Amino acid sequence: MRRVLLVVLISTAACLVAWAPASAATSVVLDGSYKLAITKPEWTGTRCPAGTGDECGVFQMVGLGLADYAYVYGPTFEPTGKKGCFYVDGTFTVTLQSDGSTVSGLLTGVFCGPGNSHQQAGSPSYGNPQSETDTIEFTEGTGQFAGLQGTVAFTEFTAGAYFEGSLKGTLTG
Numbered sequence: 001m002r003r004v005l006l007v008v009l010i011s012t013a014a015c016l017v018a019w020a021p022a023s024a025a026t027s028v029v030l031d032g033s034y035k036l037a038i039t040k041p042e043w044t045g046t047r048c049p050a051g052t053g054d055e056c057g058v059f060q061m062v063g064l065g066l067a068d069y070a071y072v073y074g075p076t077f078e079p080t081g082k083k084g085c086f087y088v089d090g091t092f093t094v095t096l097q098s099d100g101s102t103v104s105g106l107l108t109g110v111f112c113g114p115g116n117s118h119q120q121a122g123s124p125s126y127g128n129p130q131s132e133t134d135t136i137e138f139t140e141g142t143g144q145f146a147g148l149q150g151t152v153a154f155t156e157f158t159a160g161a162y163f164e165g166s167l168k169g170t171l172t173g
Contacts, residue, residue, distance in 0.1 A: 028144060030094070030152055032059030032067060032167040059094070059167055064144075066097040069167070071107065085112040092136045092154065094167070101143025103171065107154065109134025129159040138171055147173045 034057050048056035053070030061067045074089035088111045093104035113130040134154040141148050152169030 027170055027172045028148055029063070029170050030061065030167055031063075032061040032094075033165065034059050035162075035164045037161045038163065053093075054090070057163075057165065058097075059165075061096070061167075064096055064098070068095045068097060069093065070095075074107075076108075077111075080110055082112070084114050085110055088132070088134070092134075092138075096144065099143055101141070101145050103138045103141040103145035103148070105136050105138035105140065105149075107134050107136045109154070129157065131155070131157045136167075136169075141171070145171060149173075 036057075048054065048070065054073040055071040057069055059067045059069055070093045072091045074091070076087055076089040078087045079085070080087055088107075088109055090107045091104060092107045093102060095102045109132055111130070111132045114128055132155065136152045136154055137149075138145075138152055139149045148171035150169055150171040152167060152171070154165070154167050156163070156165035158164075
């Protein structure tokens with residue numbers, strides 16, 4: 001009788017372990033980049049669908065696949081003291097295309113464009129180089145990013161029709 005009871009208990013325990021949901025990851029490395037060229041006739045002044053953000057794109061994320069991003073500019077656009085450079089802020093959201101997991105947070109950084117190219121609101125100059133170096137404090141996530149947070153670096157560079165950017169950092173729980 002003890003042997004039967006022991007077999008039943010072990011079998012029940014094994015079933016419970018097999019059915020238990022996998023625990024959430026305690027960290028996720030964000031290592032993404034994009035590079036693209038947009039020709040003048042195709043350029044509309046934005047890469048975002050209406051109402052989704054001021055700047056959008058798709059990162060190729062190492063180990064995570066493709067991820068859409070949306071950057072909504074904040075109110076800060078203050079001179080840094082260096083000609084053509086400004087402190088900026090905003091919110092930044094990354095959404096994995098594979099399963100819809102999202103992570104978002106506040107962005108702060110520095111945008112630089114030579115001369116007065118930044119003054120062409122809605123239609124940035126096409127040809128002058130621009131760069132941005134930011135820090136994003138990711139605090140809210142869903143899916144694979146649920147319960148994770150961390151500081152991530154976002155950099156981008158544009159010149160003419162060429163756009164490139166990167167997102168690098170680690171989120172931990």
